[in-house]
Amino acid sequence: MIGRLNHVAIAVPDLDAAAALYRDTLGAKVGAPQDEPDHGVTVIFIELPNTKIELLHPLGEDSPINGFLAKNPSGGIHHICYEVDDIIAARDKLKASGARVLGTGEPKIGAHGKPVLFLHPKDFTGTLVELEQV
Ligand SMILES: CC[C@@H](C(=O)O)C(=O)SCCNC(=O)CCNC(=O)[C@H](O)C(C)(C)COP(=O)(O)OP(=O)(O)OC[C@H]1O[C@@H](n2cnc3c(N)ncnc32)[C@H](O)[C@@H]1OP(=O)(O)O
Numbered sequence: 219m220i221g222r223l224n225h226v227a228i229a230v231p232d233l234d235a236a237a238a239l240y241r242d243t244l245g246a247k248v249g250a251p252q253d254e255p256d257h258g259v260t261v262i263f264i265e266l267p268n269t270k271i272e273l274l275h276p277l278g279e280d281s282p283i284n285g286f287l288a289k290n291p292s293g294g295i296h297h298i299c300y301e302v303d304d305i306i307a308a309r310d311k312l313k314a315s316g317a318r319v320l321g322t323g324e325p326k327i328g329a330h331g332k333p334v335l336f337l338h339p340k341d342f343t344g345t346l347v348e349l350e351q352v
Pocket residue numbers: 227254257259261272274282283285286295296297299320321327328329330334336338339340344345346348
């Protein structure tokens with residue numbers, strides 16, 4: 219079902235500092251900050267040769283990453299995103315297997331303009347999983 223690793227997301231308490239670390243210390247290609255109000259986050263994508271890093275910072279009081287940063291004040295790996303060809307087929311198969319699809323269960327448009335869904339970390343060995351239809 220799953221295909222390529224689209225991105226690894228890292229929640230950070232200071233977006234500018236994290237961007238500078240990747241750009242200046244690690245020499246990576248760092249994009250511009252992008253507000254995603256539908257998701258309650260501001261993101262910066264870092265292009266690597268084989269995948270992307272998504273730096274995540276809370277946008278608003280209801281951000282889904284507020285709790286994560288409260289528990290991990292220095293930041294940390296928040297989720298991994300796998301590509302799928304058909305997100306509805308993937309969702310229905312996962313639900314039938316007992317996995318919890320987060321939110322309304324309907325895909326939302328993600329940072330790349332494509333449909334995304336999230337799967338509960340407790341159903342995936344402690345890792346929050348995002349699916350993105352490519
Ligand atoms: C920019 C758009 C998009 C893209 O295109 O890339 C994005 O990436 S948006 C990214 C942000 N959006 C989301 O994360 C949406 C889905 N997330 C959620 O619905 C919630 O964050 C959550 C996963 C249900 C967690 O909710 P929360 O209220 O913060 O925590 P709980 O207390 O309910 O946690 C229960 C349990 O799970 C553990 N947990 C929480 N978050 C994670 C995580 N990221 N990775 C691993 N485990 C996580 C938490 O520690 C709790 O465990 P226990 O302490 O053992 O009970």
